[in-house]
Amino acid sequence: MDERLERYVTELFAAEDPVLAAVLRRHADLQLPPIHISPDEGKLLYVLLRAAAATTVLELGALAGYSGIWIARALPPHGRLTTIERDPRHAALARQAFAEAGLAERVRLVEGAALDVLPTLAPGFDAVFVDADKEPLAQYFEWSMRLLRPGGLLLCDNAFFHGAAVDAADRSAQAEGVRAFNRLAAADPRLAATIVPVRDGLLVGVKIR
Ligand code: DHB
Numbered sequence: 001m002d003e004r005l006e007r008y009v010t011e012l013f014a015a016e017d018p019v020l021a022a023v024l025r026r027h028a029d030l031q032l033p034p035i036h037i038s039p040d041e042g043k044l045l046y047v048l049l050r051a052a053a054a055t056t057v058l059e060l061g062a063l064a065g066y067s068g069i070w071i072a073r074a075l076p077p078h079g080r081l082t083t084i085e086r087d088p089r090h091a092a093l094a095r096q097a098f099a100e101a102g103l104a105e106r107v108r109l110v111e112g113a114a115l116d117v118l119p120t121l122a123p124g125f126d127a128v129f130v131d132a133d134k135e136p137l138a139q140y141f142e143w144s145m146r147l148l149r150p151g152g153l154l155l156c157d158n159a160f161f162h163g164a165a166v167d168a169a170d171r172s173a174q175a176e177g178v179r180a181f182n183r184l185a186a187a188d189p190r191l192a193a194t195i196v197p198v199r200d201g202l203l204v205g206v207k208i209r
């Protein structure tokens with residue numbers, strides 16, 4: 001999206017509060033990779049989760065907690081975000097962010113590699129947000145479908161992967177992973193899906209059977 005239009009959407013619909021602003025400032029100060037979602041993408045996640053009346057959400061890749069705050073805020077007080085983070089430094093920052101946002105009770109952060117944690121989780125999630133490493137995305141797709149309830153939302157960040165999704169010359173494991181996830185989502189008869197061109201592309205699907 002044109003940067004001016006993105007700013008227009010953000011200022012109108014996703015203006016940052018002090019808590020989110022502090023999380024992003026800390027993120028930048030610590031020179032963490034600048035790969036967190038954008039405010040307009042956060043608002044889209046929030047709207048979708050409210051539309052689905054989601055109470056239980058699974059996130060793969062907490063990073064420093066920015067997306068987790070948008071997600072957890074969309075849930076009712078008794079709702080629960082389960083978020084998986086492999087990097088202990090990121091996990092500590094995410095915990096701090098959830099506490100500062102008053103959301104600690106609503107979030108369960110599980111430290112570990114997603115492929116180790118996923119087999120320990122009970123199915124039935126109202127939504128899954130995939131935003132972790134890209135190579136294993138085909139496996140993340142299968143796990144997400146297994147853990148989603150019928151009618152649940154499948155959400156996946158970086159569907160375009162900076163344009164690599166359509167760059168046939170990019171044979172990197174990351175680009176292949178992104179393309180594999182998109183292909184699986186498009187072809188799976190259990191899913192109705194598309195890609196919303198927000199930031200780096202947000203794949204949105206609903207498990208229809
Ligand atoms: C990258 C970007 C992301 O948003 C992400 O979740 C993972 C990786 C990247 O640019 O490499």
Ligand code: MG
Pocket residue numbers: 035036037131132157158
């Ligand atoms: Mg991402």
